[in-house]
Amino acid sequence: MLRDTTKFITFRLLDKRRFAMSRNLHHKSHLDTSPPEYNGPLHPLDKSIFRKAIPILAARVPASQTAKVLNSELTRSFLVGIPKVRPVVSNPADLQGDRLVLLRISNQAELPPEPLEFLQKHANGFVDYELELDYDYWTASDILQAVLPEPLRAGAPVGFATTGHVAHMNLNDEYLPYKKTIGQIFLDKNKLIKTVVNKLDNIDTQFRVFDMEVLAGEHNFVVEHHESDCRFTFDFSQVYWNSRLHTEHGRIVGLLKPGQVLADSFAGVGPFAIPAAKNKSCAVLANDLNPSSFKYLSKNVEDNGVSDLVRVSCEDGREFIRNAFQRVFDTPFPPYTGPKLSKTLARKLEKQGKRVAETKASDSLPPRKTIDHFIMNLPDTAIQFLDAFRGAITSREMMDAYESKMPLVHCHCFTRELEEDKAAADIKERVEEKLGHELKEYSVAHVRSVAPNKEMYCIAFRLPSEVVYG
Numbered sequence: 001m002l003r004d005t006t007k008f009i010t011f012r013l014l015d016k017r018r019f020a021m022s023r024n025l026h027h028k029s030h031l032d033t034s035p036p037e038y039n040g041p042l043h044p045l046d047k048s049i050f051r052k053a054i055p056i057l058a059a060r061v062p063a064s065q066t067a068k069v070l071n072s073e074l075t076r077s078f079l080v081g082i083p084k085v086r087p088v089v090s091n092p093a094d095l096q097g098d099r100l101v102l103l104r105i106s107n108q109a110e111l112p113p114e115p116l117e118f119l120q121k122h123a124n125g126f127v128d129y130e131l132e133l134d135y136d137y138w139t140a141s142d143i144l145q146a147v148l149p150e151p152l153r154a155g156a157p158v159g160f161a162t163t164g165h166v167a168h169m170n171l172n173d174e175y176l177p178y179k180k181t182i183g184q185i186f187l188d189k190n191k192l193i194k195t196v197v198n199k200l201d202n203i204d205t206q207f208r209v210f211d212m213e214v215l216a217g218e219h220n221f222v223v224e225h226h227e228s229d230c231r232f233t234f235d236f237s238q239v240y241w242n243s244r245l246h247t248e249h250g251r252i253v254g255l256l257k258p259g260q261v262l263a264d265s266f267a268g269v270g271p272f273a274i275p276a277a278k279n280k281s282c283a284v285l286a287n288d289l290n291p292s293s294f295k296y297l298s299k300n301v302e303d304n305g306v307s308d309l310v311r312v313s314c315e316d317g318r319e320f321i322r323n324a325f326q327r328v329f330d331t332p333f334p335p336y337t338g339p340k341l342s343k344t345l346a347r348k349l350e351k352q353g354k355r356v357a358e359t360k361a362s363d364s365l366p367p368r369k370t371i372d373h374f375i376m377n378l379p380d381t382a383i384q385f386l387d388a389f390r391g392a393i394t395s396r397e398m399m400d401a402y403e404s405k406m407p408l409v410h411c412h413c414f415t416r417e418l419e420e421d422k423a424a425a426d427i428k429e430r431v432e433e434k435l436g437h438e439l440k441e442y443s444v445a446h447v448r449s450v451a452p453n454k455e456m457y458c459i460a461f462r463l464p465s466e467v468v469y470g
């Protein structure tokens with residue numbers, strides 16, 4: 001990220017005596033920009049210790065000549081060349097006068113004859129400067145390396161995952177004595193982050209919510225997060241959210257055909273349901289048993305303008321599956337009339353009288369009364385819920401409606417099998433056992449590696465009609 005270097009770098013003219021002293025100490029063209037060793041308090045950090053003055057030489061160059069000096073082969077390798085430091089600055093002692101071209105040397109004698117001659121010709125002499133770097137100059141990683149004891153430096157945390165304004169990490173035990181310092185450094189160095197948390201090991205097994213401890217910043221977990229052109233608001237400490245599933249959310253939504261009907265049994269705050277409705281005009285039943293997920297799912301449906309397409313519920317996944325067929329059949333979704341129009345386009349069409357034609361067309365289309373897809377993303381136990389499909393279609397009319405278009409089920413799960421073939425066989429076997437029926441049409445997709453011996457997959461299979469017809 002580019003930053004305005006003027007905020008954290010100051011330099012000033014040194015008087016001749018100070019420079020003469022420093023000149024003797026710096027007869028090398030490599031500038032040491034590493035942060036100073038830190039021996040101050042750990043929390044809060046004493047940032048003033050991170051000040052470092054580097055004596056350098058600058059050429060006083062008229063504005064008309066700076067491009068020439070900067071671009072010359074003779075001088076290029078002597079320019080200051082420090083990341084985030086501009087090589088040309090105005091002269092604080094003479095703001096209207098010559099520019100100062102900063103060099104990576106502290107002494108004229110370090111210049112070979114040709115560059116020296118070139119600069120003597122194009123510059124009005126040399127002046128001595130002190131480049132001051134401070135806490136804001138160094139990266140989080142630089143500061144951490146200076147603060148942590150030597151044995152902890154190599155494995156120091158280098159980053160974090162973000163959800164909205166919250167940065168979260170899983171610190172190993174040996175870093176826990178430094179957790180507040182680490183949190184503060186990451187907070188200071190990332191302007192979009194307002195809260196840094198450490199995820200604790202205990203996870204609520206039912207709703208998959210992590211315990212977390214605030215290391216730095218605000219105690220505010222209600223985040224706004226953007227994914228797939230949708231806005232999600234939720235309390236990160238109360239609901240399940242995993243930004244690593246972004247690709248999987250996109251993959252599944254990508255499989256849906258516009259206007260299809262979707263039943264999401266473990267919907268969370270809506271990362272499948274809302275993009276499906278918003279980007280594919282799908283009609284959705286979205287369910288989650290966690291009351292907080294339900295609350296934010298409802299809010300997100302409204303905030304993303306898809307209230308007409310998404311119906312939310314807060315019940316057990318098994319009950320949801322058993323009722324979903326009947327619900328959509330009894331209260332169908334309106335017909336799909338084509339992609340959802342933006343407000344501007346809708347207004348334009350309305351003006352041209354075209355909206356009327358669209359409404360008329362919808363009259364002749366059938367309402368959506370059957371489900372095309374079930375999504376079951378509760379990988380720990382989703383397979384256990386599959387028996388809920390047994391006998392879920394109870395009436396002759398429903399059977400007729402589903403004839404030749406049984407829903408596809410996308411069921412997420414874990415396996416300890418590491419090879420894809422063995423994993424697929426293991427998952428298929430477990431699914432068949434729960435359904436009490438053999439799978440004929442199915443595919444298995446690897447989602448992600450969760451732990452050294454734990455892989456997440458998604459099996460997609462066509463529900464056998466023998467299973468659902470009661």
Ligand SMILES: C[S@@+](CC[C@H](N)C(=O)[O-])C[C@H]1O[C@@H](n2cnc3c(N)ncnc32)[C@H](O)[C@@H]1O
Binds near residue numbers: 207269
């Ligand atoms: C792994 S999360 C997936 C959430 C969301 N689909 C996603 O991809 O981020 C599983 C969700 O299932 C919900 N859940 C857990 N047990 C449930 C149950 N018995 N019935 C319905 N929802 C349940 C949890 O609250 C959680 O939101």
